[in-house]
Amino acid sequence: MKKSIFKIFFASLGVFLAVNIFFLPNFASAHFFETDGGVGGVLHVDPNDAPIAGDNAAIFVAIQDAQKKFSQAGCDCVLSISQNDKEIFSQQVPPSGTTDYIFKGKGVYTIALKGAPKKGYSFQNFSLSFDDFNVTQDDPQALAVEGFGPPVDQSNQLPVGHDHGNLSFFLLGGLAVIYFLYILDRQQENHEKKEKK
Numbered sequence: 374m375k376k377s378i379f380k381i382f383f384a385s386l387g388v389f390l391a392v393n394i395f396f397l398p399n400f401a402s403a404h405f406f407e408t409d410g411g412v413g414g415v416l417h418v419d420p421n422d423a424p425i426a427g428d429n430a431a432i433f434v435a436i437q438d439a440q441k442k443f444s445q446a447g448c449d450c451v452l453s454i455s456q457n458d459k460e461i462f463s464q465q466v467p468p469s470g471t472t473d474y475i476f477k478g479k480g481v482y483t484i485a486l487k488g489a490p491k492k493g494y495s496f497q498n499f500s501l502s503f504d505d506f507n508v509t510q511d512d513p514q515a516l517a518v519e520g521f522g523p524p525v526d527q528s529n530q531l532p533v534g535h536d537h538g539n540l541s542f543f544l545l546g547g548l549a550v551i552y553f554l555y556i557l558d559r560q561q562e563n564h565e566k567k568e569k570k
Contacts, residue, residue, distance in 0.1 A: 405503045411439035412499035416484060418506070425510045426478045433471045434486045438496050445470045447494030455483040476508045 405416040414434045424430035432452060436443050450466040454474060466472055466486070476482065484503045490496050 405506065407501040407503055409499040409501055410497055412443065412488075412497055412501070413437050414486060414499075414501045416503045416506070418484075423510060424476050424508055426476050426508050427511070428475065430474055430476060431471050432474055432484065434501065436488070436499075438499075440496065442494070442496040444494055444496070447491050447496075448488045449491050450486060450488040453485045453487075455485070456480055479508050479511060482506045482508060 407414055407416075414436045417433045417435065418424055419431040419433075434452070436445070436448075445466075446468050448466070452462075452464055452466050452472045453460055454462040461477075462474060464472055484506050485501065487498075487500045489498045
């Protein structure tokens with residue numbers, strides 16, 4: 374019995390890992406880093422660096438300079454967005470540093486940030502260009518309305534049937550039960566060995 378439970382445990386673990394690696398969405402963020410002289414910037418686009426076309430995206434560039442003189446409040450910063458070498462958006466970055474934008478559709482975009490110090494500040498002028506930023510998702514609500522894509526649950530705006538958290542929970546719970554049975558089997562086997570002595 375020991376070997377069969379051991380095999381079941383590892384087979385189940387393999388299935389759990391395969392499902393999570395290959396079939397469940399990847400929620401890791403991929404930030405983009407660019408430099409211009411002594412100034413570097415990391416691009417963040419919420420939600421999760423994977424904006425949905427048609428939904429609001431919050432764009433923020435975290436700036437660091439080698440001389441540590443950069444100040445967001447003291448920056449005359451302009452954020453621009455281009456597609457196919459054509460500028461489609463340009464706006465002065467507010468003091469919060471976050472710019473809201475709605476990507477109109479899927480595609481490859483260039484997000485650029487140019488900055489110069491306002492009067493009374495003395496950091497280096499910079500120009501950062503984040504090329505090949507991909508918007509790969511459509512708005513699931515818009516797709517359902519147009520008759521494409523999965524039906525949408527109106528209460529939480531997520532596609533129906535795509536709750537992978539529950540699947541992971543049940544798979545992990547099943548593995549825990551199998552492991553528990555394996556431990557009980559080992560304890561029973563050890564107990565039987567002691568009785569034989």
